[in-house]
Amino acid sequence: MAIIPTDLLDRIRDLERQVRALMGSANTSPPMNQIMNGDVVIGKGGRLRVRTARDEDLLYLGRVQPDRDERTPQQGLVVRRDDGSLALTVWTGAPDTLPVQPVQILDRRGNVVMADDATHQGLARPYIPYPLPVPAGTGSWESTGAVDFTTLYRGPGIVQHPRLHCRVAATGPEGAELRLLADGAQVGPLGGPEGLEFTALLDVEYGSTVTFEVQARVATAGGTVRCRPLALYGIQS
Numbered sequence: 001m002a003i004i005p006t007d008l009l010d011r012i013r014d015l016e017r018q019v020r021a022l023m024g025s026a027n028t029s030p031p032m033n034q035i036m037n038g039d040v041v042i043g044k045g046g047r048l049r050v051r052t053a054r055d056e057d058l059l060y061l062g063r064v065q066p067d068r069d070e071r072t073p074q075q076g077l078v079v080r081r082d083d084g085s086l087a088l089t090v091w092t093g094a095p096d097t098l099p100v101q102p103v104q105i106l107d108r109r110g111n112v113v114m115a116d117d118a119t120h121q122g123l124a125r126p127y128i129p130y131p132l133p134v135p136a137g138t139g140s141w142e143s144t145g146a147v148d149f150t151t152l153y154r155g156p157g158i159v160q161h162p163r164l165h166c167r168v169a170a171t172g173p174e175g176a177e178l179r180l181l182a183d184g185a186q187v188g189p190l191g192g193p194e195g196l197e198f199t200a201l202l203d204v205e206y207g208s209t210v211t212f213e214v215q216a217r218v219a220t221a222g223g224t225v226r227c228r229p230l231a232l233y234g235i236q237s
Helices: 007-028
Strands: 048-049 058-065 074-079 086-090 102-105 112-116 121-127 140-145 149-157 163-171 175-183 184-190 196-201 209-216 225-235
Touching: 102 121, 140 149, 140 209, 163 175, 163 184, 163 209, 175 196, 175 225
Parallel strands: none
Antiparallel strands: 048 058, 058 074, 074 086, 086 102, 102 112, 112 121, 140 225, 149 209, 163 196, 163 225, 175 184, 175 209, 184 196
């Protein structure tokens, strides 16, 4: 039997180990549910599609229907609730007449409760009222000559924002004071004969209906303070 050099046997063993390692790695697939670095690119009319456990569409990101034309797909976003109702869309249902995609939030009955304006700028919905013009002549404003705070205006409001912006015009003698109450509690600082304007936290539960009151008083008997609310807005924090 021929003598085989020891170093040749070692090389054969090393090759066998490398072959076994290579075969093992070939049969082992990396996890496909994680992306630790880099981007996921979906292009050329492709889309990301998420479905519920009942095999119903939950999200489209990428190509959405209808196409803009035969050669141009529409790219956008459609999100549904797990009951199938639309929740959020960035798309247009009529690319020929409304090419710009509005951003829309819908309630579970399909009503658009918030959307931007796809033709000009700003909001399309909800409609937000402007403050009503008030009489220019102060003689028709509500007034009081009482030295104790007296309610001159009262009305309800539904709280939907964390802060409140208030502006009240006034005219009266030195020392006259104004204030705004929400359910009997003062909100913001006191105002004077020059009026009242402030932005302050409204510490009321979201969705609550509160009663706003504008009150005024004079410093000494014999004077008269007049006022008129100009603006009462809910604003973000």
